[in-house]
Amino acid sequence: MRTRIIGEVMTTDVVRVRPRTPFKELVRLLDQHRIGGLPVVDGDDKVVGVVSATDLVRGRAPRADRWPGRTPTHKIPGVVAAELMSTPAITVHPEQSVPDAARLMERQSIARLPVVDEEDRLVGIATRRDLLRVFLRTDEDIRRQVADDVLAGSLGLARDAVTVFVRDGVVTLKGCLEHRSDIPLAIRSAWRVEGAVGVVNALTYRLDDCPAPRAAHAEP
Template structure:
């Protein structure tokens, strides 16, 4: 069983803007490539921010409220711009950008995306240079497993591999990627390794642990499942 990485699913051909790219050119790029946002890079291809269609709209509204020849501050962005020169990507972008690395697991990238409420993540190397883009659609393609397929993989491959228990020893249910575990183990030290192994499976977005162990008044399947003498 191998968990896919961001580098395996990312798009290498990335549409970028520079700090000096005008808002009009940004809009043209967004429309031409049918995307919602694009990375802003410096002269060394290092990602310094992300500019989106909503950033452009906020910039237009700010200029309309304050007048084209006055300074304004974009709400929540922590930066100012001058009306007569406003509209460059470097002035409108959200910075710092939320990025991922190619060796990160797809499941981890999906959680980053959900946490920050973004639908695309620039992929950068160890020096923060842009090497690709991972979109929500890219991640979804890697998550084509249904809840039932995830449940079967956990029950038949992951848990037996970690604990040496046969399929069905621990009850697994999955709904919308949320895994619920129920059952009784021999010892509490088994539980952390079980949880870690489940998080490594693509498509898992959360784990609810209802596992118990022998000294919590449950009956572990020791004799018949581990082959130990009664």
């Protein structure tokens, strides 16, 4: 069973900006490339933050009241990326798995992840859309991988030992395994299949090889 990694799905041609990139240029780049965010990099191409379209719409454009004492006729300094970006940036490495990156996006409520090398230099970007492509698999594709690659292949179970049903990405395992300890392993392995959004356990076992919990002894 093979899990795809970020390096296989990321976009390597990344539109990036510097901390001193002005507000108007940020807007122009987002509009021109039809993207929702831009990684901000320093002189060594290390990611120092991310500025998103949401950041730009939150009323952070230049306003006279941000510079007390200036009249409307004075020139107001332009806002730059460093003032708008979210920092520190949440990043991933190319060798990280797609499911792990998807969970990170969900946990942090973000739509894009800059991809960096071991020295934190920008090498790509992974968007929610990039990751979703991995999960857009048919139920039959998922069922076949669970039955053939996972249960029969990796775990070495007989092909008629477990029946696999998949509906809307939810995998149901039904059958009888030889040992009780095989059940959690089968469930975990099925859960790791790309595209699986849940696993329903309908498995039974012949032999209970799990040690009974030790009884607690009261102190005298």
